[in-house]
Amino acid sequence: MHPHEGGRKRVQAKRRARYPSRSRGASFRQTVLNCIRSRPVPHSKPLVTVTRKLPDIVETRMRELFNTQLNIDDVAMSREALEAAVAECRVLVPTVTDRIDADLINKAGDNLKLIANFGAGVDNIDVDAAHARGITVTNTPNVLTEDTADLTMALILAVPRRVTEGAQVITEDNQWQGWSPTWMMGHRIHGKRLGIIGMGRIGQAVARRAKAFGLSIHYHNRNPANPAIEEELEATYWDSLDQMLARMDIVSVNCPHTPATFHLLNARRLKLMKPEAYIVNTARGEIIDEVALCKAIDDGEIAGAGLDVFENEPAVNPKLLGRPNVVLLPHMGSATIESRTEMGEKVIINIRSFVDGNAPPDRVLPMDA
DSSP: OOTTHHHHHHHHHHHHHHSTTOOTTOOHHHHHHHHHHHSOOOSSOOEEEESSOOOHHHHHHHHHHSEEEOOTTOOOOOHHHHHHHHHHOSEEEOOTTOOBOHHHHHTOOTTOOEEEOSSSOOTTBOHHHHHHTTOEEEOOTTSSHHHHHHHHHHHHHHTTTTHHHHHHHSSSSOOOOOOOTTSSOOOOOTTOEEEEEOOSHHHHHHHHHHHHTTOEEEEEOSSOOOHHHHHHHTOEEOSOHHHHHTTOSEEEEOSOOOTTTTTSBOHHHHHHSOTTOEEEEOSOGGGBOHHHHHHHHHTTSSOEEEESOOTBTTBOOGGGTTOTTEEEOOSOTTOSHHHHHHHHHHHHHHHHHHHTTSOOTTEEOOTTO
């Protein structure tokens, strides 16, 4: 035996004992989670308030690690309840339905140090106000990309092919009369042009799926994508959104909601689209002017829409309801067991890192920071 070999084996054994899951092929996230599980929990657990019901496995682990207040009824917390929560807790875990604005943050007690958002988007949180109060904000990026892209592709298929209309024909109350050569005719998507607004992770994932269905990929973004990505997707970049809209058969909204993207698709821009074009939105409802969208559909300026998000959620514009050429879904882009569980794991990692005195891996900084 080499004189140093025994020492190396003892060190490796100690490492395996300390990090039991760090085996070949173990994912980094799983390694981090297991390391967290292996550490002793501090005697004084931080008070963590969760505003909505999360998956059971996530809530159970949070109760094990922290002094956690859960929302068992899964009813959105009132403003008064949120004010009471931020006055006491050290960590607030909100969701997209919670408005954590400057007024609420300014009413927070000195104990509030972390807002660990259960979601990738943080447009529900005034990050600048939190930063000014010395409160850290985190999110859960990179875990809902594939699921949101799947649902986006489902809407891209459902609207032109009239899928939901067809599904409503065969019910207990309706007797299907059989096939007909001219009935329920939609539009082919193969060979059509798809214009993606926002070529981030989700936009790219949508593009990969759409390319597999034979769509031609076009996109508008603040900056062109990496040349390697453009080559892989055979994507055409448009620096002018107006120019792209006028040429697309289907438009998919995949950009974040910011002050710059509020009503990005307004009445003027919707008029630029072809009358046979469709629009799909799985990003944020505020990006499309819903009043202008309803009018554009009424006037035949666009052919239809597939929406998973709405401008004034949970309220839905009544003019969108009951339209055969509009498919409406209840904000379910990331609604998979896998995605929501992984989001919860990221929340736990962010909280535990912060409590341990380390920088949370998913910290969100103000735009001008």
